[in-house]
Amino acid sequence: MIISDHHHDHDPGHPKTGDESMPGYYEIMETAVRELLVEKKLIGPGEIRRQIEVLDSRTPALGAKVVARAWVDPEFKARLLANGRAACEEFGISFYDDTQLIALENTDQVHNLIVCTLCSCYPRPVLGLPPDWYKAKPYRARAVKEPRVVLAEFGTDIPENVEIRVSDSTAMVRYLVLPQRPAGTDNFTEEQLAALVTRDAMIGVIKVNLDNRHTP
């Protein structure tokens, strides 16, 4: 099911008219705006397609590689924490927007969580597009008010003696959580470590643990 971030409990999904060949009102508007902008030479004819390719190239696997590198290379980690964008760019990840990136390190004392209460700002160059729940009201409304309860809904229990820091993203400043490297991974290669790091761990709603492992 698809949800959206508003107050009413209805399914805003994508109404099927029965005639699949007929685009809906908003799709027609999208096509019309795009074509008018091209006709007026405000944007180039191939730019939307090229940007879709850029969007498709961004997945949480990029962020996972950054995290794994930070775990194995203390100097890279220091640079990442000093300037997230510069470190990612050095690592070969281009930023296609004007955003800054701040990497937030989880420790035994601090657990970080990211949110965008006003809209859906997200570290897209390194993680791709956000999941629907990140854009929806329950997460945006509650993450800043009762983060421990929200984390519990993701199955994450943070001990009372660990501080939870919630960072609220903006149009210009985005965050990436640098999760803690799990115990028992001393012999892992960088690639094996990256395979443990999930999108949700880099948002901060879960920890990285050996059960997260997916096939690289």
Place this chain on the structure above:
Amino acid sequence: MNPTENLVKRLPTDMGGLPAGRVQQTEHELLPWEKRCHALADVLDYHKIINTEEKRRGVEQLGGDMVGALTYYERWIVAFALILFQKALLTPGELAKKMDEVGARHAR
């Protein structure tokens, strides 16, 4: 407290700290037009036609009813159209005409 005070203090998209239900861990693959809409936002930003903050504010200015009733990318495309009108880069008449033309292509 004035009964309308809250309307001033909290715009419809400003939901941090409000009570809300459980997080439903939903995902969906973007529809092709939604992805094009997202790409359009990025391209408009590159060309400094509409930046991210203008887009966010544009959605906010749709008002509570529209923010509540439209889906995520529906809000975006409507906000883009309105911002482009405000900037005099498009006119409502041009958009209406083009939408009729696009609709007619599919109606055949």
